[in-house]
Amino acid sequence: MDLPHLSLHDGTSIPQLGLGTYKVSDQDAQQVVTAALELGYRHIDTAQMYGNEAGVGRALRESGLPREELYVTTKLDNPNHEPSRARRSLEESLTKLGLDRVDLFLIHWPLPSRDDYVAAWRALVSFVEEGLVTSAGVSNFQPDHLDRVVAETGVVPVVNQVEVHPFFTNEAVRAANARHGVVTEAWSPIARGAVSRSEPIVEIADQLRRTPAQVTLRWHLQRGDVIFPKTTRPERMRENAEILDFELTSEQMATLSDLDRGPEGRTGPDPDHFG
Template structure:
């Protein structure tokens, strides 16, 4: 059995009144439904207390099974899931949230996100009204969005009674999203990074490998520490127990301002995933 992290990252970030989340969690995007329970059980065993899933990943049931198998009290694990594009709309959002809770086997969510703005459908404003109702009723402790661009955030914040707590976005050294990060700071919206390692591509950059050698760390640890020191919530995905331990084991690592700046300078605007301005697939499979 692999050892637990020697210096696990225990930092937490406040994302709403009375709601704080572990700054480093596990994302389960593309983990097959028949594998996700085992992966999440291992993650919890080595110290993860923040799990991020989505209805579109088709693996919420496995995440819920792992939570039950862990035996941990409900309030010790932060659980995030997301609303599919095809479920946007007021009544359909309320139904979809109930369905996600049923699959997870939970009575409430810690964080519920609109997965994509899907501007072609034009439904996210009424979807947000449903999110506000879920929040008011206590079904969801904090509400937020994912993949929203500056124009979407500005419009939402003009009309929302409850502002989004989080915007979860593709963010990694070669796609650092400086303008969006600055706007979120101005609006008080936490930044949550997905694909934080550039799906592995950013780890091979000479600047990253040189820093890793200098610090006696792995490239992944260097990049994850960069996210953490910027104040982002970060959710790397892995199915390997060794990598689960490695990713969490960054509590003792510190980057100097000069090292942070050297990673900042790697930004190339290199998006890997879909463009939020145009992505409109229903995500219903």
């Protein structure tokens, strides 16, 4: 699988398509990730919160793939923002994953009511400096959260992983990311399957002899998002990867973008009020 890569501002690059492991149990993670790696996936997204890093690690170790071919993301869990706890949790993640470094480490949620995400970000920056983490980024950061960590530390995250799909295009966050040179990663890229029930998307899919999920994932690629759709089924993994041999027209792209419902289109929590 010849996956496209996007350049990050720290001189590294990231595969634009990966596998998400949200809600995949640790028991199932090894089998799921093994199937993805056998199909050609090389970017695996997990998190301390998911509780499946050990299963992901078993799959990585037993794959026999060279480390340099793999791109592994994990995320700092919400109770671990305090710098010493962040360090201990990262060390635990590395042990579970069987790695001496992760390619990308993210603050999972800003938790603005606790007002500790700047301290957490400083910790992540130090982990990059120590070589425990290749690249550091954030997740679910709103524009003011992003602006603040940059202003107070002078270090810009390489990515911001946020909810994005046709029903919630999250343009304000994407614009803030672009302003700072931050790559947007889209979680819930097919709106937890809701795109298959959208008549405009289904119509385009029928015209192209593709599935609604493939059309939506292609929309993301052409917008420049990193995507990691979650599935436990190998046939869906294969289908999700078959999006590199067609393009959407500007009119088709606009049709999907015009489905945006603003905050009402969210499938997950509002970061300003979560935690």
